[in-house]
Amino acid sequence: MFKYMPTITDNLHQVYRQIHDAAVQAGRDPADIRLLAASKGQPADALRTCYREGQRHFGENYLQEALDKQQALQDLADICWHFIGPIQTNKTRKIAEQFDWVHSVDRPRVVERLSAQRPTEKGPLNICIQVNIDEEQSKAGVCPSELEALARMIMTLPNLRLRGLMAIPRNQDNIEQQRQPFAVLAKLLRELQHSTHLPTLDTLSMGMSNDLQAAITEGATIVRIGTAIFGPRLARP
Numbered sequence: 001m002f003k004y005m006p007t008i009t010d011n012l013h014q015v016y017r018q019i020h021d022a023a024v025q026a027g028r029d030p031a032d033i034r035l036l037a038a039s040k041g042q043p044a045d046a047l048r049t050c051y052r053e054g055q056r057h058f059g060e061n062y063l064q065e066a067l068d069k070q071q072a073l074q075d076l077a078d079i080c081w082h083f084i085g086p087i088q089t090n091k092t093r094k095i096a097e098q099f100d101w102v103h104s105v106d107r108p109r110v111v112e113r114l115s116a117q118r119p120t121e122k123g124p125l126n127i128c129i130q131v132n133i134d135e136e137q138s139k140a141g142v143c144p145s146e147l148e149a150l151a152r153m154i155m156t157l158p159n160l161r162l163r164g165l166m167a168i169p170r171n172q173d174n175i176e177q178q179r180q181p182f183a184v185l186a187k188l189l190r191e192l193q194h195s196t197h198l199p200t201l202d203t204l205s206m207g208m209s210n211d212l213q214a215a216i217t218e219g220a221t222i223v224r225i226g227t228a229i230f231g232p233r234l235a236r237p
C-alpha cells in the first residue's frame with residue numbers, strides 16, 4: 001500500500017499550528033512567538049519551499065554551508081539569517097557580514113570581533129548569549145554566573161544589539177522535566193532586564209522539535225525547529 005508522506009509544506013503548517021496551540025494553551029499571544037527554521041543539512045530548495053509558504057527566518061549552524069545557501073537564495077532578499085552554531089574565532093568576519101542574528105555568542109573574544117567586523121551600514125548585529133543552562137562540562141555557552149559580565153560587555157559595543165538568551169538543554173522526554181531549564185533561562189532573562197534596564201532585551205531563543213511546547217509554556221519568543229519541518233538531516237561529510 002502507498003503510504004502518504006507529509007511534505008515540507010505540510011510539516012511547516014503543522015509546526016505553525018503547534019506553536020499557535022501551545023501559545024493559546026499558555027495564555028500567550030501566538031504572534032509573540034517566531035518560528036526559526038533550523039535548516040542545517042538541508043538543501044537550498046527546501047528553504048525555498050518554506051519561503052513560498054511565508055517563512056522568512058532561517059537558522060544555520062555551519063558557515064560554509066550557510067554561505068552556499070545564501071548564494072543560491074540571493075533572489076529572496078528579505079530572508080532573515082540567524083547563525084545558531086558553534087562560533088570559531090576565525091569565522092567571525094563572515095558571520096558579522098552575512099547574518100542578521102547570532103544566537104550562540106558565549107565569550108568575550110567572539111563578542112569583540114563581531115562588533116569590530118560588523119559593517120556599520122548594515123546596522124547592529126542582533127545578539128543572543130548562549131547559556132549552558134544545565135552546566136554540563138561538554139556544552140557550549142556561558143555559565144549563569146558569567147552571564148551578566150558578558151551582557152555588560154556586549155552593551156558597550158557599538159555594532160551589537162543585545163536581544164536575549166539562548167539555550168539547548170539536555171534531552172528529556174517528559175514535559176515537566178523539559179520545562180525546568182526553560183524556566184531557569186526565563187528567570188535569568190528577567191534578572192538581566194532588571195539589572196540592565198536594556199529595552200532591546202526581549203528574546204528567549206529556546207525550544208526545538210522535541211520540546212517546543214515546554215519552551216512556549218515557559219516564555220520562548222523564538223523556537224528553533226529543524227526535524228519537525230524538514231525530516232531527518234542529510235549526513236555531514
Ligand SMILES: *Cc1c(COP(=O)(O)O)cnc(C)c1O
Nearest residue numbers: 038084208209224225226227228
Ligand atoms: C539543529 C538545531 C536545532 C533544531 O533541532 P531539531 O531537533 O531538528 O528541531 C535548534 N537549535 C540548534 C542550535 C540546532 O543546532
